[in-house]
Amino acid sequence: xxxxxxxxxxxxxxxxxxxxxxxxxxxxxxxxxxxxxxxxxxxxxxxxxxxxxxxxxxxxxxxxxxxxxxxxxxxxxxxxxxxxxxxxxxxxxxxxxxxxxxxxxxxxxxxxxxxxxxxxxxxxxxxxxxxxxxxxxxxxxxxxxxxxxxxxxxxxxxxxxxxxxxxxxxxxxxxxxxxxxxxxxxxxxxxxxxxxxxxxxxxxxxxxxxxxxxxxxxxxxxxxxxxxxxxxxxxxxxxxxxxxxxxxxxxxxxxxxxxxxxxxxxxxxxxxxxxxxxxxxxxxxxxxxxxxxxxxxxxxxxxxxxxxxxxxxxxxxxxxxxxxxxxxxxxxxxxxxxxxxxxxxxxxxxxxxxxxxxxxxxxxxxxxxxxxxxxxxxxxxxxxxxxxxxxxxxxxxxxxxxxxxxxxxxxxxxxxxxxxxxxxxxx
Amino acid sequence: xxxxxxxxxxxxxxxxxxxxxxxxxxxxxxxxxxxxxxxxxxxxxxxxxxxxxxxxxxxxxxxxxxxxxxxxxxxxxxxxxxxxxxxxxxxxxxxxxxxxxxxxxxxxxxxxxxxxxxxxxxxxxxxxxxxxxxxxxxxxxxxxxxxxxxxxxxxxxxxxxxxxxxxxxxxxxxxxxxxxxxxxxxxxxxxxxxxxxxxxxxxxxxxxxxxxxxxxxxxxxxxxxxxxxxxxxxxxxxxxxxxxxxxxxxxxxxxxxxxxxxxxxxxxxxxxxxxxxxxxxxxxxxxxxxxxxxxxxxxxxxxxxxxxxxxxxxxxxxxxxxxxxxxxxxxxxxxxxxxxxxxxxxxxxxxxxxxxxxxxxxxxxxxxxxxxxxxxxxxxxxxxxxxxxxxxxxxxxxxxxxxxxxxxxxxxxxxxxxxxxxxxxxx
Numbered sequence: 066x067x068x069x070x071x072x073x074x075x076x077x078x079x080x081x082x083x084x085x086x087x088x089x090x091x092x093x094x095x096x097x098x099x100x101x102x103x104x105x106x107x108x109x110x111x112x113x114x115x116x117x118x119x120x121x122x123x124x125x126x127x128x129x130x131x132x133x134x135x136x137x138x139x140x141x142x143x144x145x146x147x148x149x150x151x152x153x154x155x156x157x158x159x160x161x162x163x164x165x166x167x168x169x170x171x172x173x174x175x176x177x178x179x180x181x182x183x184x185x186x187x188x189x190x191x192x193x194x195x196x197x198x199x200x201x202x203x204x205x206x207x208x209x210x211x212x213x214x215x216x217x218x219x220x221x222x223x224x225x226x227x228x229x230x231x232x233x234x235x236x237x238x239x240x241x242x243x244x245x246x247x248x249x250x251x252x253x254x255x256x257x258x259x260x261x262x263x264x265x266x267x268x269x270x271x272x273x274x275x276x277x278x279x280x281x282x283x284x285x286x287x288x289x290x291x292x293x294x295x296x297x298x299x300x301x302x303x304x305x306x307x308x309x310x311x312x313x314x315x316x317x318x319x320x321x322x323x324x325x326x327x328x329x330x331x332x333x334x335x336x337x338x339x340x341x342x343x344x345x346x347x348x349x350x351x352x353x354x355x356x357x358x359x360x361x362x363x364x365x366x367x368x369x370x371x372x373x374x375x376x377x378x379x380x381x382x383x384x385x386x387x388x389x390x391x392x393x394x395x396x397x398x399x400x401x402x403x404x405x406x407x408x409x410x411x412x413x414x415x416x417x418x419x420x421x422x423x424x425x426x427x428x429x430x431x432x433x434x435x436x437x438x439x440x441x442x443x444x445x446x447x448x449x450x451x452x453x454x455x456x457x458x459x460x461x462x463x464x465x466x467x468x469x470x471x472x473x474x475x476x477x478x479x480x481x482x483x484x485x486x487x488x489x490x491x492x
Numbered sequence: 493x494x495x496x497x498x499x500x501x502x503x504x505x506x507x508x509x510x511x512x513x514x515x516x517x518x519x520x521x522x523x524x525x526x527x528x529x530x531x532x533x534x535x536x537x538x539x540x541x542x543x544x545x546x547x548x549x550x551x552x553x554x555x556x557x558x559x560x561x562x563x564x565x566x567x568x569x570x571x572x573x574x575x576x577x578x579x580x581x582x583x584x585x586x587x588x589x590x591x592x593x594x595x596x597x598x599x600x601x602x603x604x605x606x607x608x609x610x611x612x613x614x615x616x617x618x619x620x621x622x623x624x625x626x627x628x629x630x631x632x633x634x635x636x637x638x639x640x641x642x643x644x645x646x647x648x649x650x651x652x653x654x655x656x657x658x659x660x661x662x663x664x665x666x667x668x669x670x671x672x673x674x675x676x677x678x679x680x681x682x683x684x685x686x687x688x689x690x691x692x693x694x695x696x697x698x699x700x701x702x703x704x705x706x707x708x709x710x711x712x713x714x715x716x717x718x719x720x721x722x723x724x725x726x727x728x729x730x731x732x733x734x735x736x737x738x739x740x741x742x743x744x745x746x747x748x749x750x751x752x753x754x755x756x757x758x759x760x761x762x763x764x765x766x767x768x769x770x771x772x773x774x775x776x777x778x779x780x781x782x783x784x785x786x787x788x789x790x791x792x793x794x795x796x797x798x799x800x801x802x803x804x805x806x807x808x809x810x811x812x813x814x815x816x817x818x819x820x821x822x823x824x825x826x827x828x829x830x831x832x833x834x835x836x837x838x839x840x841x842x843x844x845x846x847x848x849x850x851x852x853x854x855x856x857x858x859x860x861x862x863x864x865x866x867x868x869x870x871x872x873x874x875x876x877x878x879x880x881x882x883x884x885x886x887x888x889x890x891x892x893x894x895x896x897x898x899x900x901x902x903x904x905x906x907x908x909x910x911x912x913x914x915x916x917x918x919x
Contacts, residue, residue, distance in 0.1 A: 077746055077773050078679045078714060083617035086779035092571070114562035122566060122791075126553030135541035139549065139758040140897075144519070178605050178785045185784050190510035211783040252505045287505060319504055331566040333790035346504050352513035356638040357612050357784075358605045362792055363760035364549075470567075 081194070081216060089210055090433060090453055098447050105479040107396075108447040110262075110419070111470035112332045116388040118372075118381045122331065125371040142363030144355050146176025146338070150370040154338050157373075158322075161296070161303075164311045173340050175351060178361045180294050180325040180337035185211050186350050186357070187290050187321050187339075188253070192217035196252045197242075203422070203454035203463065205262045205292065208255060212456075217252070219456030222276070226424070228266040228413075232275050239283045253288045254280070259304050260295035260418030263454045263465035267416065270306035277314030288319040288346060297382065298329040299417035300390035310342065319343035321350075326369050329385055330378065334365050389419060395473035396421060396466065399480035408484075408491045419469040422451070425462040429490050432461050437490055446482035508621070508643060516637055517860060517880055525874050532906040534823075535874040537689075537846070538897035539759045543815040545799075545808045549758065552798040569790030571782050573603025573765070577797040581765050584800075585749075588723070588730075589738045600767050602778060605788040607721050607752040607764035612638050613777050613784070614717050614748050614766075615680070619644035623679040624669075630849070630881035630890070632689045632719065635682060639883075644679070646883030649703070653851070655693040655840075659702050666710045680715045681707070686731050687722035690881045690892035691849040692842030697733035704741030715746040715773060724809065725756040726844035727817035737769065746770035748777075753796050756812055757805065761792050816846060822900035823848060823893065826907035835911075835918045846896040849878070852889040856917050859888050864917055873909040 077083075098106045129138055145151070148171070155170040177183040192198065194216030200209070202221035212219045223234035242248040254276075258268040268276075280286065291309045309315040310322050320342040327334045341347035354360070372378050397414060400406070400423075409426040431437050433450040441448065451463020466483075468476055504510075525533045556565050572578070575598070582597040604610040619625065621643030627636070629648035639646045650661035669675040681703075685695040695703075707713065718736045736742040737749050747769040754761050768774035781787070799805050824841060827833070827850075836853040858864050859879040868875065878890020893910075895903055 076713075077770065077776075078618055078623075079773075079776060080616065080618050080620045080623070080679075082780065083776050086617070086776050088775070088779045089782050092782065111568050114564065114567060117563045117566040119557055119563040119566065122563075123553060123557040126550060130546055130550035136544045136546040136549075137541065137760075139544040139546065139760040140541060141538050141759045178788065181783075182785045189507065190513070191505055191507050193507045196505075196507070207783065207786070214780070214783050252507075286503075331791070332568045333564075333566040333794070335785065335789040335791075343504065346506075348515070349504075349506060349510050349513050352515045353509065353641070355516050355519070356608075356634065356641050358609045358762065359634070361605065362762040362789060364758070364762075365789060365792065367760070 082214065085216060086214055089207065094447055094449070097442060101445075104442070104445050104447050105471060105475050105482065106447040107466040107468070107471070107479055107483070108449045109470060110467060112328070112419070113385070113388050113392065113469060115472070116385045118331055118377070121372050121377040121381055122368065124375070124377065125368045128371050128375070129367055138364050138367035140363065142360050142366060144351050144360040146174070146360065147363065147366040147370055150176065150366045150373070153370065153373045158340060162308055162311045173342065173347060175339055175341070175347070175354070176361050176366055177337040177339060177354070178358065179327060179335040180292065180323045180339070181207065182357075182361070183321070183323040183337055183339040184208055184290065184292065186353050187323070188212055188215055188217065190346065190350050190353055191252045191288055195250060197247065197250045199251060199254045200456040201256055201261065202456065203263050203451065204255065204456055205257050206449070206453040208292070209456060221456040221458065228264060230268070230272040230276055232279055235276070235279055236283065239285060248285065251285060251287055253290055255290045255292065256309070257292040257294070258306065259293050260298060260415060262295065262418065263420050263449065263451070264422040265413060265415030265418045265420045267304040268306060270312070273306055273309065274312050274314040277309065277312060277318065281314065281317060286317050288321065288343070289315060290321045290323060293322060293324040294328045295418040296324060298386065298389065298419070300386055300393070301416070304416065310340065319346050321346070326378070329382060334368065336361065336365050336369050389468065392468040392471070392473055392476055393421070396468045396476040396480055399477040400484065403480055403484035405484045405487055408487050410487065419467050421466045421468065423464040423466055425464065425487070427462055428492070430461045431464050435461070437486065440486045440489065441483060444482045444486050446479045448483070509641065512643060513641055516634065521874055521876070524869060528872075531869070531872050531874055532898060532902050532909065533874040534893040534895070534898070534906055534910070535876045536897060537894060539755070539846070540812070540815050540819065540896060542899070543812045545758055545804070548799050548804040548808055549795065551802070551804065552795040555798050555802070556794055565791050565794035567790065569787050569793060571778050571787040573601070573787060574790065574793040574797060577603065577793045577800070580797065580800045585767060589735055591738045600769065600774060602766055602768070602774070602781070603788050603793055604764040604766060604781070605785065606754060606762040607719065607750045607766070608634065609784075609788070610748070610750040610764055610766040611635055611717065611719065613780050614750070615639055615642055615644065617773065617777050617780055618679045618715055622677060624674065624677045626678060626681045627883040628683055628688065629883065630690050630878065631682065631883055632684050633876070633880040635719070636883055648883040648885065655691060657695070657699040657703055659706055662703070662706055663710065666712060675712065678712060678714055680717055682717045682719065683736070684719040684721070685733065686720050687725060687842055687845030689722065689845065690847050690876065690878070692840060692845045692847045694731040694843065695733060697739070700733055700736065701739050701741040704736065704739060704745065708741065708744060713744050715748065715770070716742060717748045717750060720749060720751040721755045722845040723751065725813065725816065725846070727813055727820070728843070731843065737767065746773050748773070753805070756809060761795065763788065763792050763796050816895065819895040819898070819900055819903055820848070823895045823903040823907055826904040827911065830907055830911035832911045832914055835914050837914065846894050848893045848895065850891040850893055852891065852914070853919075854889055855919070857888045858891050862888070864913065867913045867916065868910060871909045871913050873906045875910070
């Protein structure tokens with residue numbers, strides 16, 4: 066993990082957390098982008114403007130205002146979130162995971178300010194400084210920043226370059242952790258298992274099951290955080306793997322399923338939701354969330370209760386999927402048309418999500434401080450350097466290219482610029 | 493501080509924070525209230541339903557929807573918050589603190605999910621476990637829970653029973669902290685200086701100045717967090733004291749001024765704002781906020797930009813002030829009419845805020861687990877036991893009675909029930 070800033074020397078009595086905190090590396094990229102409006106950003110995780118549900122939000126606001134009685138939606142809610150919304154979310158999760166036990170399903174839900182907040186609180190509830198979280202390789206860089214910000218350490222699970230889990234390597238790794246005694250520091254596992262940020266990949270059900278089975282066999286039964294933020298953002302068909310919530314190989318593990326209504330719909334409204342299988346863990350996370358904010362904004366939850374209840378979400382989201390699919394294809398095809406594949410670069414076509422994960426030839430350093438990245442900024446295109454996306458031993462020849470916010474025409478132009486640079490750096 | 497729950501024994505690898513976390517004592521009270529709908533709650537900090545700005549929110553939602561161009565308000569914002577809203581807030585703060593330097597004023601602002609989040613991040617940025625925060629006596633219990641939840645310790649500043657700061661006692665206390673070496677653990681000061689939660693009191697400008705002067709003279713120059721959540725919720729006139737931001741006695745101190753748009757207006761929308769005088773501290777707090785949530789909901793900020801810009805806030809808030817004043821008087825007068833003063837109970841008439849701070853005769857234990865509190869629940873009235881509101885050495889004969897959510901008629905009935913119990917406990 067690179068950080069772009071370090072705390073200046075100061076007489077402030079900063080805590081360990083306060084001293085460690087550094088602005089996310091991406092913040093520096095965004096700043097660069099803002100300072101140069103000609104730059105086209107494949108970096109920022111901003112979402113598509115053209116498919117934002119303007120009409121649905123207005124309709125929901127009007128429906129709330131039309132209700133008789135007190136406008137309770139403008140008063141405080143509870144720390145766990147609106148009961149009505151949690152009931153709807155419980156029904157929706159039953160659709161995705163039909164074998165989930167139905168009793169008190171909604172009591173296991175809590176609402177957060179985006180799913181990011183759930184990830185933060187989950188790590189805060191489990192990890193002391195020095196503890197270890199096992200993560201995908203590559204993994205979501207903002208999650209890595211949560212872990213390191215709290216003084217804990219991300220450690221990559223062994224995946225091969227095509228995204229397959231390496232079970233033999235996993236056994237070796239766990240053996241090594243046992244040998245050194247570090248196994249006791251492993252406090253959680255974190256998977257982005259559907260259309261991952263940054264790789265766009267989904268973990269197969271067999272790999273997900275094998276991971277649970279192996280960890281259980283090795284006695285490493287620690288809480289699993291499954292980040293399903295992009296699960297509903299598929300292009301044509303959902304990824305068929307069940308969640309850890311219902312895969313029998315994960316039965317014994319405490320499980321947190323973290324997802325969000327707003328990533329695929331309206332990131333400005335920030336309504337995340339989580340389901341926790343473990344009563345104690347859930348209670349302690351809520352006890353941590355209380356002092357954070359007493360509960361996320363009730364008004365936003367009421368809007369979503371309205372939008373979901375009126376069918377506005379299910380009606381609108383196919384447009385979003387179509388929009389991202391078109392943009393993914395625009396970028397993908399432009400990169401090929403401009404000749405990037407011919408230069409030895411490789412990538413998969415994702416089935417959902419917001420990212421292409423581009424692998425450059427091994428000799429090209431695409432890292433934040435490398436020449437390639439600088440040349441791209443000069444050429445007018447920005448990306449997330451792949452080296453930010455590894456829990457350890459970062460590979461230096463990856464790029465996360467987001468097609469989230471740019472229009473198809475802008476994506477084609479961004480591809481041109483990127484490939485111009487790639488040509489200059491080709492052997 | 494009492495906590496109602498403790499973590500059950502579990503195989504979960506909870507962190508120190510995860511183990512320490514306990515549901516706020518008030519959560520247990522709210523649960524009691526929900527289980528018994530006949531109960532009238534003077535406990536919950538919920539706000540007045542009859543003056544919630546339903547029309548203003550609808551108008552703002554419509555105005556946003558009527559804008560041409562991309563509905564960017566439904567896309568992500570930035571971690572610090574919307575620049576336009578921060579500019580408006582900077583202008584408003586200049587109204588309250590005219591001598592505040594105007595340059596880059598808005599760059600010193602950041603938006604949070606209610607002001608509670610700013611308080612959390614501020615403590616997180618400054619305090620390691622074992623550190624000390626100096627607080628009012630009494631102080632805001634949810635702030636005390638932030639401090640203890642992070643493993644730090646609140647310590648009461650010396651006030652007399654009328655709410656005057658005791659400067660001689662303060663010098664003694666600082667001397668004692670120096671003698672024991674604990675002075676190095678003092679990392680922050682926290683004041684709720686306008687219509688305080690729980691006391692309803694405001695710190696006089698001379699006391700606030702004397703506090704800064706004394707601390708500076710004693711060399712205890714640590715960050716000051718001034719919580720101004722209720723500053724705009726005065727009844728007839730604002731409290732005349734300047735903030736620590738512009739009082740010369742506080743010049744040398746790093747300052748955080750934490751306030752909110754939604755406490756006085758619409759608690760369901762949770763838009764807090766803070767101004768920080770210290771660039772490093774601000775930067776580190778934003779670097780902590782990033783991993784928390786990437787910034788509070790952009791949509792809510794856009795709604796407030798609209799509401800403030802259109803004058804809806806300033807037009808509506810006098811109705812809110814009037815509403816709370818009427819409810820404060822309803823409760824105050826009912827308590828007197830029912831005979832509580834005659835039983836030796838005392839309280840001030842606040843000039844704003846949401847609370848009466850009732851002092852029972854010294855022999856009556858109004859604490860959470862005392863007989864008085866139980867008798868009140870049986871009688872159908874709930875309050876916040878005053879013993880929760882002390883950083884240390886809790887007094888056991890206070891009650892925080894909120895007139896926030898009940899109607900005037902309900903307040904009168906709640907007063908009757910409370911006084912019936914008080915009569916039974918009178919000598």
